[in-house]
Amino acid sequence: MTQALDEIKIGGMGASRKRVEDNRFIRGKGNYTDDIHLPGMLHMEILRSPVAHARITRIDASRAWEIPGVHLVLTGEMMATRNLAWMPTLSYDTQAVLATDKVRFQGQEVACVIADDPYIAKDACEAIEIDYEPLPVVVNPMQAGEPDAPVIRDDKENQAGNVIYDWEVGDAEGTDRAFEQADMISRLQLHYPRSHPSPIECCGSIADFNRSTSKLTVYMTTQAPHIIRAAVALVAELPEHMIRIISPDIGGGFGNKVPVYPGYVASILASILLERPVKWIEDKTGNLISTGFARDVYLDGELALRRDGKILGMRMRTLADHGAFFSDAQPSKFKIGLIHSTFGCYDVPVAHLAARGMYTNKAPGGVAYRCSFRVTEAMFFQERMMHAAANDLGIDQAEFRRINLVRDDQFPHRTPLGFLLDSGQYGACLELGLKAVGYEDFLREKEEAKKKGRLLGIGISTMSEPLGAGNSREYDILGIKMFDSAEIRVHMTGKALLRTGARGQGQGHETTWAQIVAHELGIPADDVTVEEGDTDTAPFGMGTYASRSTPVAGAAIAMVCRKVRAKARKLAAHLLEVSEEDIEWELGRFYVRSAPDRGVTIQECAMAAYSNMPDGMEPGLENNAYYDPPNLTWPFACYIVTVEVDPETGVWDVLNIVAVDDCGVRINPMIVEGQIMGGLTEAFAMSNMQFITFDSEGNCIGSNYMDYLIPTSWETPGFELHGEVVTPCPHHPIGAKGVGECAAVGGPAAFVNAVMDALKDTGVRNIDMPLLPDRVWEAITERHDVSGAPPVRSDG
Amino acid sequence: MTIIYEETGEESGAEIPQQRVTIRVNGRKVIAEVEPRLLLAHLLRHGMGLTGTHTGCDTTNCGACTVLVDGRAVKSCTMFAVQAEGREVTTVEGLATQSELHPLQEGFKEEHGLQCGFCTPGMMMAAKALLDRNPDPTEEDIRWGLSGNLCRCTGYQNIVKSVLWAAEKLRSQSAG
Numbered sequence: 001m002t003q004a005l006d007e008i009k010i011g012g013m014g015a016s017r018k019r020v021e022d023n024r025f026i027r028g029k030g031n032y033t034d035d036i037h038l039p040g041m042l043h044m045e046i047l048r049s050p051v052a053h054a055r056i057t058r059i060d061a062s063r064a065w066e067i068p069g070v071h072l073v074l075t076g077e078m079m080a081t082r083n084l085a086w087m088p089t090l091s092y093d094t095q096a097v098l099a100t101d102k103v104r105f106q107g108q109e110v111a112c113v114i115a116d117d118p119y120i121a122k123d124a125c126e127a128i129e130i131d132y133e134p135l136p137v138v139v140n141p142m143q144a145g146e147p148d149a150p151v152i153r154d155d156k157e158n159q160a161g162n163v164i165y166d167w168e169v170g171d172a173e174g175t176d177r178a179f180e181q182a183d184m185i186s187r188l189q190l191h192y193p194r195s196h197p198s199p200i201e202c203c204g205s206i207a208d209f210n211r212s213t214s215k216l217t218v219y220m221t222t223q224a225p226h227i228i229r230a231a232v233a234l235v236a237e238l239p240e241h242m243i244r245i246i247s248p249d250i251g252g253g254f255g256n257k258v259p260v261y262p263g264y265v266a267s268i269l270a271s272i273l274l275e276r277p278v279k280w281i282e283d284k285t286g287n288l289i290s291t292g293f294a295r296d297v298y299l300d301g302e303l304a305l306r307r308d309g310k311i312l313g314m315r316m317r318t319l320a321d322h323g324a325f326f327s328d329a330q331p332s333k334f335k336i337g338l339i340h341s342t343f344g345c346y347d348v349p350v351a352h353l354a355a356r357g358m359y360t361n362k363a364p365g366g367v368a369y370r371c372s373f374r375v376t377e378a379m380f381f382q383e384r385m386m387h388a389a390a391n392d393l394g395i396d397q398a399e400f401r402r403i404n405l406v407r408d409d410q411f412p413h414r415t416p417l418g419f420l421l422d423s424g425q426y427g428a429c430l431e432l433g434l435k436a437v438g439y440e441d442f443l444r445e446k447e448e449a450k451k452k453g454r455l456l457g458i459g460i461s462t463m464s465e466p467l468g469a470g471n472s473r474e475y476d477i478l479g480i481k482m483f484d485s486a487e488i489r490v491h492m493t494g495k496a497l498l499r500t501g502a503r504g505q506g507q508g509h510e511t512t513w514a515q516i517v518a519h520e521l522g523i524p525a526d527d528v529t530v531e532e533g534d535t536d537t538a539p540f541g542m543g544t545y546a547s548r549s550t551p552v553a554g555a556a557i558a559m560v561c562r563k564v565r566a567k568a569r570k571l572a573a574h575l576l577e578v579s580e581e582d583i584e585w586e587l588g589r590f591y592v593r594s595a596p597d598r599g600v601t602i603q604e605c606a607m608a609a610y611s612n613m614p615d616g617m618e619p620g621l622e623n624n625a626y627y628d629p630p631n632l633t634w635p636f637a638c639y640i641v642t643v644e645v646d647p648e649t650g651v652w653d654v655l656n657i658v659a660v661d662d663c664g665v666r667i668n669p670m671i672v673e674g675q676i677m678g679g680l681t682e683a684f685a686m687s688n689m690q691f692i693t694f695d696s697e698g699n700c701i702g703s704n705y706m707d708y709l710i711p712t713s714w715e716t717p718g719f720e721l722h723g724e725v726v727t728p729c730p731h732h733p734i735g736a737k738g739v740g741e742c743a744a745v746g747g748p749a750a751f752v753n754a755v756m757d758a759l760k761d762t763g764v765r766n767i768d769m770p771l772l773p774d775r776v777w778e779a780i781t782e783r784h785d786v787s788g789a790p791p792v793r794s795d796g
Numbered sequence: 797m798t799i800i801y802e803e804t805g806e807e808s809g810a811e812i813p814q815q816r817v818t819i820r821v822n823g824r825k826v827i828a829e830v831e832p833r834l835l836l837a838h839l840l841r842h843g844m845g846l847t848g849t850h851t852g853c854d855t856t857n858c859g860a861c862t863v864l865v866d867g868r869a870v871k872s873c874t875m876f877a878v879q880a881e882g883r884e885v886t887t888v889e890g891l892a893t894q895s896e897l898h899p900l901q902e903g904f905k906e907e908h909g910l911q912c913g914f915c916t917p918g919m920m921m922a923a924k925a926l927l928d929r930n931p932d933p934t935e936e937d938i939r940w941g942l943s944g945n946l947c948r949c950t951g952y953q954n955i956v957k958s959v960l961w962a963a964e965k966l967r968s969q970s971a972g
Contacts, residue, residue, distance in 0.1 A: 018905055025913030026901040028848015028888030032914065035847035119831065200852040200860055200948055201914045251850065251914030252948050284853040506912030506949045674908050674950060681951035705857030705946070713952040714943035 005588040011525030012518035012587070013734065016670035019511040020530075030249045033204045033221050038277040041206065042071055044267050045121035046286060047111040047128055049103035052139075052361040052698020053150070054132035056099060061111065064124040069116035072270055073124065076100035076110070079269065086155075087235050087265055089327035090227075090258075090477055091335075093164075094156070095364060096325070097262040103132065104152055104324035105363050106698050107289030109262040114270045114278055137698040138162065141298065141321045141358035152324055152359040162359040164326045167335040170352035170417050175304075178313025178350050182304035186389035191768045192377045193691040193789040194296035194321070194362075196288050196702070197369040198710065199505070201251025203291055204281035205264045207271035216272070217244045220264055223253045223503055224543025227477060229535045231260050236268060247533035253505035254682075255367035258329040258545050259292050288708055289700045292329065292365030293692065296321040297336075297374070299381040309395045309403040314343050314351040314416075316381070321360050328366030329545070330373045331475040331482065337366075337374030338466050340417040342382045345426055345464040345636065346404040351416040361698045370682055370744040372467050372546040372632075383461040383749030387756060388765060397460050397753075398434055402427065405462065421464060423727045424636045425662060430462055432722055433638035433660040442642055450761075455645040456655075457758025461750035462639075466632040467738025468551025477542065484548070485539035486556035487624035488517065488564055492610040494603030495527045501541010502553035503533045507740060508671045509549065513557055515667050516734065520561030521568075522588020522602050539624055547738030550667065551729075556627035558733035563623040568605040571621075574614040575600045633729045633737035635663040639680070639750040645758040650777030652755050654684070654717040659747075662725040663739035664732065673721050675740045680719050683747020685711045687755075691770050693789040798830050798843035819880045821846070822890030830877045837861040837872035839880075840887055848888035848917045852946070859945030862918035863887045869925035871918075871944070888917035891924070899965040900924060900958070909958030911949030919945050923959045931967055935960065 011017045024030050061073040076098035079085040086094045099110050111128050115121035138144045138152060144162035153159045179185060205220035216238055222228050225245040233240040250257060267280040282291070301316035320336055322328065330337045336355045343351065369376070390400035405426040406413045413421040437458070446456040472481035485501040498513055514528035532538055541553060565585065572590035573580040576598060584593045591599030600608075609621035642655040659676055666672045682690075689709040692702035702708035728735030748769065755771050756764070764779045767786045775786045814829040821844065828843055840846045840863065849872060852860035856874040863872045864886040891898040900920045903909065910916040919942060926933060926941035933941065938959045939952070947955060 019908070019910075021913065022905040022910060025910055025916050026897065026904050026920070027892060028846070028917045030848075030913050032847075032850070034841075034851070037842070037845075119833070198948065199912070199914070200858050200946060201850070201912070202852070250912060251852075252912040254948065284855065284858075506910075508911070670908050674911060674954060677951035677953050678911065678949045679951075682948075704855050705853045706855055710946050710948070712943040712946060713939040713956065716939075716952045718953055719951070 004586040005522050007519060007587055010518045010522065011515055013515055013665065013667055015515060015668065017511055017515060017525060017668055019508050021508065021510045032201060032249045032251050033206065033219050034281045036206055036219050036248065038206060038208055041277040041279055042114050042116065042274065043118040043121050044112050044114045044270055044278050044280040045118060045125050046109050046263055047125040048286065048290065049099065049106060049108040049110050051103060051132050051134060052106040053104060053135040053137045055102050055135060056130060057133050058131040059111065060129040063127040063129070064113055067120060067124045067127060069120040070113060070124045071274055072114040073128070074098060074112040074266055074270060082269065084235070084265060084269055087260065089325055091326045091328045091330065092332065093326035095327050097265045101155065105361050106700055107286065107363060109290065112266045112270065114274065137696070138360045139362065139694045139696060139698050141319045141360060144358040144360050152361060164322055164357035164359060165335045166356050168352070168354040169340045171350050172352045174350040175313045175315050175352040179304040179315065182312055183307040184305045184392065185302050186305055186392040187302040188385045188388045188766060189300045190381065190384060190766055191788055192295045192297050192299065192380055193769055194693065195294045195369060195686060195690055196692055196708065197254035197256035197292065197294060197367065198288065198708065199252025199254055199256055202282040202284055202287040203257060203261055203263065205267045206277055206279040207268040208277040209271040209275060211275050215242050215244065216268065217246065218268060219246045219248055221250055221257050222247045223250065223257045223505060223545050225503055225533055225535050226501060226540050227480070227543060228260060230480065232268065235265065245535045247503050250505035253545070255294065255329065255369045255545050256292050257505070258367055258543070259327055259365065261291055284705065285703045289703045290363050292367035293323070293363055294367055294369030295377060297377045299377060301381060301385055303385060303389050305389060305393060309393055309400050311346060311348050311404050314348050316342065316353045318355045320355065320357045321362065322357050322366050323360055323362040323364040325364035326357065327364040329368060331469055332477060332479070333474060337368065338372055339374040339378045341375050341419055341466045342378035344415045344419055344421055345406055345462060347406050347410065348416055353417060362694060368546045370679060370741045372465055372469070372741060375465050376745045379463040379465065379745050380749050383463060384752060387459070387753040391760065398430065398439060401430060401460065401462055405430065419466060420631055421634045422631055423730050424464060424634060425725050425727050426462065426636055429636055429638045429660045429662050429725050432724060433640045433658050436658045436720060436722060437640045437642065437656060453647065455647055455758040457643050457645065457754045457756070459641045459750045459753025459757055461746045461753065463746040464634045464636045465742050465745050466634060467547035468629055468633045469546060469548055470629055471631060472628045480542070482542050483626050483628040484541040484552035484556050485624065485626045486553060486560045487539045488560050489622040490564060490606045492607055494523060494606040496523055497529050497531065498557065499531045499538045500553045500557065501539050502544045502549040504544055504549065507544065507549060507675070508668065512667045512671060516554060516557045517561055519734065520558055521565055547741045550736050551633045551732060551738050552627055552629055554736055555629060555733050556625045559627055560623050560625035563625060564621055567621060568602055570617065571605040571608045571613065572600050575604065575608055630731045633664065633732060635661065635737040635739055635742055637661045637742045637746045639743065639747050641750040641754040643754040643758060645755060645776060647780055650773035650775070650780060652771065652776060657717055657719045658722065659719060659743060660722040660725060661739060661742055662727050663742065664727060664729045664737035665735035666723065667736060669723065672723070672739055676721055676743045677719050679741060679743025680747050681711060681716050682744040684716060684751060686748045687751035687769055687771055689770050689772065691789055798828060798834060798839060815878050817878050817881050820884045822886060828877070832876065832878055834877045835873055836875040836877045836880050839877040840872060846887050846889050850914055850917060852914065857946065858915070859922060860915050860918040862921040862945060864921055864925060867925070867928060869922045888920060891920065899962040903958040903962035903965070907954050907957040907961050909950065909955045915945060915947045919947065919955055923962070927963055927966060931963060933963060
């Protein structure tokens with residue numbers, strides 16, 4: 001008598017399977033870009049601009065050329081002769097590879113040296129003489145909009161000022177009417193400070209051009225190898241089939257490793273010129289001051305409210321600082337990512353959003369730092385606005401959310417700014433979170449503490465994040481539609497090789513993708529090898545960022561397994577000598593409906609595919625699938641934080657953090673929880689210490705880990721996680737939703753709301769992040785809002 | 797940058813000024829001719845191919861390059877290779893024996909103490925130095941003991957659990 005397989009035992013869906021990639025990482029046998037050594041390899045270093053805005057009047061590299069061991073010095077002028085001084089960005093702008101005319105931000109790439117070893121290359125960089133003629137510097141978008149502001153992008157034809165775009169969405173007139181009818185209007189202005197994703201591993205590449213085969217192989221730190229291949233084909237004008245991008249193990253990405261950076265391009269050109277492998281490994285300062293930053297948006301919005309707490313309309317204006325080049329990595333149709341997903345989880349009848357983007361003399365980037373394209377700013381503003389509005393109305397924070405959250409029976413829910421939310425149990429998540437934190441008890445405790453001069457506070461953040469772009473109708477990058485792919489080969493003995501177009505950077509794809517195969521085919525996860533990141537072998541995909549891997553590539557895996565299962569069914573019918581219609585499937589096994597004991601395993605079907613297929617059947621058991629999702633997935637989260645603020649110093653301590661994440665069906669609960677804890681830590685970091693700012697001369701404050709504060713194990717609080725609420729995604733083949741970023745997106749507002757709640761009696765409405773002790777202390781003692789990113793205060 | 801003569805003692809013929817250094821790395825004696833300015837991290841990684849020691853920040857903040865020098869946790873990106881003369885260096889590659897993982901390695905896998913894996917070798921080496929001097933640490937001890945090492949993925953909670961797991965196993969081993 002055969003028995004159906006136990007899915008957990010074979011490492012299927014729902015199993016907290018230990019990670020297979022750990023086996024090499026814990027032994028120090030990972031294979032990161034800088035671990036790769038090729039015979040004859042040379043090393044490249046980049047010379048960066050020390051100033052934020054200047055005209056280059058002279059570059060003299062003669063002393064660098066004289067240093068023994070130097071093979072090549074690249075300057076913008078040399079790049080220009082090959083039409084490579086500028087490159088296209090992912091947002092239809094151009095970006096300098098090596099500066100020719102001017103430098104436009106501190107840290108901009110000016111020259112490269114290729115030498116026998118990185119020490120010599122660094123020496124030679126220091127020997128290059130450059131004269132800069134300083135120009136006026138613009139360090140925020142308000143300055144950029146002033147009439148006498150210098151035009152930063154004078155390289156562009158028809159670029160009169162510093163405005164990159166004006167973009168709007170929603171119903172302006174209808175929203176105006178809602179505000180006219182409102183009992184009350186609540187307004188909030190804030191700045192989401194500039195931050196940097198800052199994976200511990202910096203960016204790097206090893207370009208290896210082989211003249212004898214004309215093939216260019218590039219090992220690089222990229223989250224999206226196929227996009228890079230397309231970009232290299234277009235920029236370097238090399239035939240696409242002669243380009244192989246390999247993304248080896250990646251030491252964290254968080255969006256920082258999506259864009260194309262000048263270092264990659266320069267190393268490729270150097271390898272072509274020298275016909276030797278050229279390795280470029282960025283140092284931390286280079287990474288922090290030149291590669292994709294995040295946030296840096298000024299948000300100003302208001303809610304039209306009815307006295308009883310119902311939201312009647314929402315209006316929002318955003319002013320974003322994109323730096324010197326508009327190189328946001330985002331779907332092309334949208335100018336400021338998916339910021340218009342704001343207030344999606346609330347039943348808001350009408351809304352309007354106007355967005356403006358500006359050039360400044362700061363590093364370019366605007367990447368989706370652990371978020372789905374600017375949704376962090378969207379959800380932060382939403383939840384800070386909710387907090388302020390509830391206070392304005394005199395309604396309890398939880399009650400105000402209860403009144404306005406989209407109800408379970410309202411799905412699918414169309415938002416006034418154009419999204420379609422798929423599913424959720426928002427109210428249930430909120431109540432679970434409130435119960436876990438002991439909401440009513442805490443409110444009493446807070447009042448008691450107040451009598452003793454202690455400041456306690458509680459902050460709530462509830463939000464639904466759009467994850468898993470596309471669909472392809474609405475989402476593309478440079479015209480390439482945002483689908484994803486999977487390919488599976490089931491070998492003769494029932495073992496399998498799975499490849500996808502995604503590229504993990506710590507998310508555990510090698511573990512979880514095999515679990516989807518186990519779920520769909522009954523092949524034990526341990527029998528499945530997962531490969532990603534090599535464009536010569538992996539099917540075309542858009543890569544891993546914006547929590548899109550499980551929603552899109554994960555779905556493709558389920559779909560390709562179903563194709564394989566359909567073929568296996570034919571093989572089973574052949575082996576069992578019955579017609580296909582008479583066959584049933586249970587995990588890992590086909591059986592005859594009328595005689596359940598008569599069956600064949602998936603492994604037996606695999607063997608037959610190579611050794612005993614029916615007449616006329618194509619041999620083999622493999623297939624591929626391209627998955628174009630019908631919609632984004634919409635996980636929901638409720639984060640509640642309690643804090644105590646020291647009124648004497650402004651220091652605040654986290655007392656408790658409760659996280660309720662409904663991310664649909666969980667493939668591997670252990671990994672999901674790991675993702676949530678990581679996200680919560682980044683949320684804490686943003687609210688507490690982590691930011692990048694600039695002085696009035698455009699010097700980056702935060703160019704190394706002594707100035708750019710990242711929380712350690714000592715500062716980071718512990719977390720209480722809840723996964724009890726599960727609303728399967730109705731349109732995803734296995735019911736999963738994205739999760740890797742929710743806590744980083746929704747979390748910051750919970751921390752800030754908690755501190756603001758503790759300060760409620762001061763009348764202070766807002767302190768911009770990070771809530772450093774001196775800023776909190778200033779708010780308490782001076783009883784006014786503290787705005788802008790320290791030390792450069794908002795001049796607006 | 798580096799010339800390696802493992803266990804041979806050959807003289808260098810390089811043009812760049814070199815200094816001879818003798819270090820015991822993971823129990824093996826290594827003689828190298830290095831530039832005096834060469835960082836220990838770079839000798840280990842590029843000179844000796846021990847790429848499990850990662851370099852993350854160049855400023856001694858991130859701790860990805862942590863190794864043990866005479867049993868003490870040292871960030872090898874701010875120590876010159878020549879300063880390791882005559883010392884005993886242990887890297888992540890020296891944690892496991894051929895057949896058996898170190899309990900810290902097991903603990904990090906069991907408790908999901910790593911994601912991208914980049915900080916992991918440094919974390920484990922810092923944790924080893926901690927457990928060597930404090931075999932029964934509290935959670936607070938661990939959080940303080942690892943506060944020189946940055947992780948961007950995990951949020952540390954599972955790293956702390958991993959070290960607690962290893963500590964318990966090590967104690968039961970020594971008791972047994």
